[in-house]
Amino acid sequence: MMYIKRWLRSGILQKEGTIMDRITGTPQGGVASPLLSDIFLHVVFNKWMEIHHSEKSFERYADDIVVYCMSEKQALFVKSSIQRRMEECKLIIHPLKTKVVNFRGKS
Numbered sequence: 001m002m003y004i005k006r007w008l009r010s011g012i013l014q015k016e017g018t019i020m021d022r023i024t025g026t027p028q029g030g031v032a033s034p035l036l037s038d039i040f041l042h043v044v045f046n047k048w049m050e051i052h053h054s055e056k057s058f059e060r061y062a063d064d065i066v067v068y069c070m071s072e073k074q075a076l077f078v079k080s081s082i083q084r085r086m087e088e089c090k091l092i093i094h095p096l097k098t099k100v101v102n103f104r105g106k107s
Helices: 002-009 033-052 072-088
Strands: 057-061 064-068
Touching: 002 033, 033 057, 033 072, 064 072
Parallel strands: none
Antiparallel strands: 057 064
């Protein structure tokens, strides 16, 4: 815990040699960032899905998530539900990367 706290509180070394304080999150590309992100999303997303959408299958690869739904209507509902959950946890879903995709090949 001591090392995690230090990692989260450490500043960011700028190109010119100055250190910028960070308010939240982990540094992009930092060695501990994927691990801390995975731990955070396990609670924020995986456990939340078990409680609120237990009938849905999903895959999560680091911060990329695919949720399998039976219809477009269901997919849009789940998408908005997940978006609200992420906002509650101070996370933002990227609007251009977030999509509903039809895997069945039918409209």
